[in-house]
Amino acid sequence: MSLLYERVAESLRGQIRRGVLRAGERLPSLRRVGRQQQVSLATAVEAYVQLEREGLVEARPRSGYYVRSTAPPLSGAASRPAVRAPRPMRNPALLGVLDVLTRSDLLPLHAATPALDLLPAAGIAAAVARTMRRHRDEALRYAAPQGHPDLRLQIARRYAQCGVDVDPDEIVVTAGAMEAISLALRSVTRSGDVVLLETPTYYGLLQAVAALGLRVVEVPNRVGTGIDAAQLDALLARHDVRAAVLVPNFNNPVGSLTGEADKQAVVAACAARGVVLIEDDLYGELAYSGERPPPLRKFDRKGGVITCGSFSKTLAPGLRVGWALGPHWTGELLRAKCFSSVATASLPQLAIADYLAHHDVDRPLRRLRRELSANAQRWREAIARHWPAGTRVSEPAGGMALWLELADGVEGGALFEAALGQGIGTLPGHLFSNRDDYRHHLRLSCGLRWDAKMEQALRALGATADRLRRRK
Amino acid sequence: MSLLYERVAESLRGQIRRGVLRAGERLPSLRRVGRQQQVSLATAVEAYVQLEREGLVEARPRSGYYVRSTAPPLSGAASRPAVRAPRPMRNPALLGVLDVLTRSDLLPLHAATPALDLLPAAGIAAAVARTMRRHRDEALRYAAPQGHPDLRLQIARRYAQCGVDVDPDEIVVTAGAMEAISLALRSVTRSGDVVLLETPTYYGLLQAVAALGLRVVEVPNRVGTGIDAAQLDALLARHDVRAAVLVPNFNNPVGSLTGEADKQAVVAACAARGVVLIEDDLYGELAYSGERPPPLRKFDRKGGVITCGSFSKTLAPGLRVGWALGPHWTGELLRAKCFSSVATASLPQLAIADYLAHHDVDRPLRRLRRELSANAQRWREAIARHWPAGTRVSEPAGGMALWLELADGVEGGALFEAALGQGIGTLPGHLFSNRDDYRHHLRLSCGLRWDAKMEQALRALGATADRLRRRK
Numbered sequence: 001m002s003l004l005y006e007r008v009a010e011s012l013r014g015q016i017r018r019g020v021l022r023a024g025e026r027l028p029s030l031r032r033v034g035r036q037q038q039v040s041l042a043t044a045v046e047a048y049v050q051l052e053r054e055g056l057v058e059a060r061p062r063s064g065y066y067v068r069s070t071a072p073p074l075s076g077a078a079s080r081p082a083v084r085a086p087r088p089m090r091n092p093a094l095l096g097v098l099d100v101l102t103r104s105d106l107l108p109l110h111a112a113t114p115a116l117d118l119l120p121a122a123g124i125a126a127a128v129a130r131t132m133r134r135h136r137d138e139a140l141r142y143a144a145p146q147g148h149p150d151l152r153l154q155i156a157r158r159y160a161q162c163g164v165d166v167d168p169d170e171i172v173v174t175a176g177a178m179e180a181i182s183l184a185l186r187s188v189t190r191s192g193d194v195v196l197l198e199t200p201t202y203y204g205l206l207q208a209v210a211a212l213g214l215r216v217v218e219v220p221n222r223v224g225t226g227i228d229a230a231q232l233d234a235l236l237a238r239h240d241v242r243a244a245v246l247v248p249n250f251n252n253p254v255g256s257l258t259g260e261a262d263k264q265a266v267v268a269a270c271a272a273r274g275v276v277l278i279e280d281d282l283y284g285e286l287a288y289s290g291e292r293p294p295p296l297r298k299f300d301r302k303g304g305v306i307t308c309g310s311f312s313k314t315l316a317p318g319l320r321v322g323w324a325l326g327p328h329w330t331g332e333l334l335r336a337k338c339f340s341s342v343a344t345a346s347l348p349q350l351a352i353a354d355y356l357a358h359h360d361v362d363r364p365l366r367r368l369r370r371e372l373s374a375n376a377q378r379w380r381e382a383i384a385r386h387w388p389a390g391t392r393v394s395e396p397a398g399g400m401a402l403w404l405e406l407a408d409g410v411e412g413g414a415l416f417e418a419a420l421g422q423g424i425g426t427l428p429g430h431l432f433s434n435r436d437d438y439r440h441h442l443r444l445s446c447g448l449r450w451d452a453k454m455e456q457a458l459r460a461l462g463a464t465a466d467r468l469r470r471r472k
Numbered sequence: 473m474s475l476l477y478e479r480v481a482e483s484l485r486g487q488i489r490r491g492v493l494r495a496g497e498r499l500p501s502l503r504r505v506g507r508q509q510q511v512s513l514a515t516a517v518e519a520y521v522q523l524e525r526e527g528l529v530e531a532r533p534r535s536g537y538y539v540r541s542t543a544p545p546l547s548g549a550a551s552r553p554a555v556r557a558p559r560p561m562r563n564p565a566l567l568g569v570l571d572v573l574t575r576s577d578l579l580p581l582h583a584a585t586p587a588l589d590l591l592p593a594a595g596i597a598a599a600v601a602r603t604m605r606r607h608r609d610e611a612l613r614y615a616a617p618q619g620h621p622d623l624r625l626q627i628a629r630r631y632a633q634c635g636v637d638v639d640p641d642e643i644v645v646t647a648g649a650m651e652a653i654s655l656a657l658r659s660v661t662r663s664g665d666v667v668l669l670e671t672p673t674y675y676g677l678l679q680a681v682a683a684l685g686l687r688v689v690e691v692p693n694r695v696g697t698g699i700d701a702a703q704l705d706a707l708l709a710r711h712d713v714r715a716a717v718l719v720p721n722f723n724n725p726v727g728s729l730t731g732e733a734d735k736q737a738v739v740a741a742c743a744a745r746g747v748v749l750i751e752d753d754l755y756g757e758l759a760y761s762g763e764r765p766p767p768l769r770k771f772d773r774k775g776g777v778i779t780c781g782s783f784s785k786t787l788a789p790g791l792r793v794g795w796a797l798g799p800h801w802t803g804e805l806l807r808a809k810c811f812s813s814v815a816t817a818s819l820p821q822l823a824i825a826d827y828l829a830h831h832d833v834d835r836p837l838r839r840l841r842r843e844l845s846a847n848a849q850r851w852r853e854a855i856a857r858h859w860p861a862g863t864r865v866s867e868p869a870g871g872m873a874l875w876l877e878l879a880d881g882v883e884g885g886a887l888f889e890a891a892l893g894q895g896i897g898t899l900p901g902h903l904f905s906n907r908d909d910y911r912h913h914l915r916l917s918c919g920l921r922w923d924a925k926m927e928q929a930l931r932a933l934g935a936t937a938d939r940l941r942r943r944k
Contacts, residue, residue, distance in 0.1 A: 102616045116609050142789040144574045175813045182812040191663035207811035317614045318818030339679035340654040341647045345817050346790030
């Protein structure tokens, strides 16, 4: 029977590879395949389950099987090479987006950062003042490249609270999570190596990977359930992957949380195949449920996982304090840090350490999570009210990103451009993947404070989306 | 006659290449060469001047010509390839040095940073307080990736004061000069490219180049006169060089200042050959003469030079605020910044901008230059008093590095190790080149405050050098 189902699966793979069955298209019913290929219903089921396991098709409840829009490349598929260089950010559309990141005159719905009044700004300001009063010289002197011991202790304590044992001596303090990931990639990879990312994933990761001359293979992040360890393992089996950079806690832009079973299996798969696992745990503290999900690190028995994080989304974006940790890699990370930025600024490190030593950080975090969760709901409702029917919005489980699939083939790039003209920053979906799968997507941040102005902005965007839809 | 002097020169080149004449060895007198080779004294002079022009030999007043210890590689010299991969920092000795950079329990004669009491710490502290009072939200929010406009304006103004026209819009604010150089290298080069550095040069540049998988060719930095544009051009003619990273204003470790004629010729040579010129202008404000020498940028007619600098050596090391600028490269630098550290911390940027707006920075700079210059002299005198006869010390024209050639073949690495045991940090000479030319050198910083403890430390180091000398 295994030969029979494999024959059926291979036939369907070929149809997908040749474009006979296209992304988003419904597969023939199980009954029909059974008839066509003269196999039993059970064999047809087994074939479909196999294709689903490979990430080529997905089951939709009460509807049947569909070719995934984010299907991973088939080996030998000429039209979509499995491994290719990420697109460097050079075409005018992408440059326009970089420009947006730097503009201060826009309503920043493009920026995944919480409004300052959702953060404990007064407490941080007091910590800055206290630091300058008590430790002025230390605040103005070079810090050690590894970072200030007090801060490393506080980071380790924070992880201990979610059941993860971190040694302060394995931590390298960085200028935010992005520097942490950049250092990790530079420590682990060489130009030409293959890196596994999610699709969709944070555009900054794609750009960091592109800047280092790395190639990329992508594993789908599934709305709601995050990374599928079996899919990831199948990709690792097929490609010579050096490192994986994953955002299991609230993928940006999807907001999904990868479950603990998948996390554990992802760590095991990477360890078994010698793939260095780099996790971006930037949003780990921002679970709407209130329960901090564990990082991949929790399941790491070999010390090979590099965990990156930051206080930028929880305490003070502008202080640029983050970390990279992982006992096996501390030396390499430290070397990369030494010879690219020497050390993280001292005053911000000391101020954050002081804040954490003097405050129960769970209080402001509870408030922040509550507000972000409420915002996600408010944004979703406003979009339901004001945007064209058929617009689909993600239901994030944490973080502050909303991922929209636009109605009737409206292009994310077109809406992004039109929104700029309205003074509103958004991010077009195509930034979030090395493929062309998200041309009809858009990312919005729901980190700003909800008010009438925000509702008005979302209404204006919805009207623009509708205008673009009619023009088609 | 030109054929005659070239015949003589080629004979001596051959002797140097084959090791018959060794680094540091005195060449035969002009009279003797004339006799040996049966040429006139004038021809012998012309031959030696040619070898000097090529950087192979140096004239020492009232002593004759010597084979340079930093002689550039001869083409065809099998024993010393002209272009090779820089040594990655992996052998235990080098790792030990990295460890020193991170230790806080040493007297930091290894750290090229001024004592805090030579810097305007009180003024910076007041600027931090004022910034938090007046611009708290801005200080805690993400800055634009390019950096705060107020700070960029202040940087441009500072350059205007030394006659260099900089547009604030071409500046990218960075976490110190090291990040600036790292961004510049990442913007300009690809793995495998050849980069030209000085020898000796700051070990951090070699490490940054190594981390990017670049290869290196080295032009000697001449004690006293810095970079020789003709030597540099000869190397560019011979090798396919992508970029040059130079420290024309007070090379670290030598402390030499490259003259304006050489600067102008260096810029012209690089422009003519399509070599991107990256200058580390970190010490430009620290001329002992009091006259701020121009950066290479001053002679750049095409906008292709990237100038990197920092406030780390002049205002506040621990705030980690620097810059990279150069109109042709702003976009690339900004992209590299965006996708490796997003933005420089806001509070430090605003505090430095506030300080510069409210103070005449020339006052503390005058004091700093005066103190560093006096320190260099004090250090030199103490070394003359306490170290073995034959120890040679550089006479820096600015900055805070002293470059020592140890007496009687004492190894810099051995003295470095022994000094660690005495609680004193130094840096062994071999870190400052990709070659093996500086095994008998040591770098000391004279940035700390002079006092009895310092004299005692220098005496202890001298006694250790003497002990090592006797043991040989």
